[in-house]
Amino acid sequence: MVIDELKNNCIPRHVAVIMDGNGRWAEIHGNDRIFGHTQGVDAVRSIVEGAGEIGVEYLTLYAFSTENWDRPKEEVNALMSLLVNSIVQETDNLNEKNVKMLAIGDLYSLPVDVQSKLREAIQITSSNTGLNLVLALSYSGRWEIIEAVKKIVNKIQSGEINENKINESVFTSHLSTVGIPDPELLIRTSGEYRISNFLLWQIAYSEFYFTPILWPDFRKENLFEAIADFQRRERRFGKTSEQIRS
Ligand code: FPP
Numbered sequence: 164m165v166i167d168e169l170k171n172n173c174i175p176r177h178v179a180v181i182m183d184g185n186g187r188w189a190e191i192h193g194n195d196r197i198f199g200h201t202q203g204v205d206a207v208r209s210i211v212e213g214a215g216e217i218g219v220e221y222l223t224l225y226a227f228s229t230e231n232w233d234r235p236k237e238e239v240n241a242l243m244s245l246l247v248n249s250i251v252q253e254t255d256n257l258n259e260k261n262v263k264m265l266a267i268g269d270l271y272s273l274p275v276d277v278q279s280k281l282r283e284a285i286q287i288t289s290s291n292t293g294l295n296l297v298l299a300l301s302y303s304g305r306w307e308i309i310e311a312v313k314k315i316v317n318k319i320q321s322g323e324i325n326e327n328k329i330n331e332s333v334f335t336s337h338l339s340t341v342g343i344p345d346p347e348l349l350i351r352t353s354g355e356y357r358i359s360n361f362l363l364w365q366i367a368y369s370e371f372y373f374t375p376i377l378w379p380d381f382r383k384e385n386l387f388e389a390i391a392d393f394q395r396r397e398r399r400f401g402k403t404s405e406q407i408r409s
Pocket of ligand 1: 250
């Protein structure tokens with residue numbers, strides 16, 4: 164798949180990715196799970212570059228779920244160190260590529276060093292105007308929905324919002340993805356066909372793309388292939404094919 168084969172007028176504005184298969188990749192290569200996560204950073208670098216090249220506006224990566232806290236302590240610690248080191252090491256590169264970093268999730272639950280490096284990277288890249296790289300950290304869709312409900316209930320109690328005025332747009336504006344368009348395309352690697360609590364509200368009309376490639380082997384060419392597949396689909400949003408074509 165070459166970049167020139169993509170239709171420029173039909174690039175998804177927002178691509179979300181469930182990066183899966185690091186552990187299995189490591190096992191196949193006779194190494195420990197942490198090594199798989201470390202190799203996964205090369206894949207992140209490649210698709211951030213690729214997404215920027217073709218004009219994707221938002222790339223959201225599921226880097227750590229609220230459920231991932233239940234993994235063995237050594238793996239959680241290693242993932243946190245990898246995240247903080249990658250964020251620090253990649254900030255200059257992201258800046259050069261005009262990438263703006265954002266984060267969604269229960270960020271206060273992260274170790275303080277991760278929080279402060281993340282805040283720093285977000286600040287340093289804040290005036291960039293190219294790709295928005297959204298890291299989902301300590302994130303889950305259900306967590307986010309419950310947080311939104313709590314915020315809305317508080318506002319109803321204080322009289323700031325009238326419950327009869329609550330609609331999809333009001334609800335959306337209380338999610339951590341406020342201001343970010345819904346993903347048109349959701350990619351999951353490693354041959355698993357699950358959503359795993361990712362962007363549950365936002366994927367209502369997303370196209371799903373599943374690939375058997377394990378995350379550390381995923382590269383921008385695979386992203387282009389996923390987008391080419393997306394471009395061959397007809398998105399109907401509940402309407403008929405005739406309505407869409409006319
Ligand atoms: C899932 O594979 C992967 C993760 C839980 C972590 C993803 C993190 C990275 C790729 C590290 C760097 C990220 C950034 C944004 C710098 P798995 O461990 O569930 O694999 P398995 O299903 O084969 O066990």
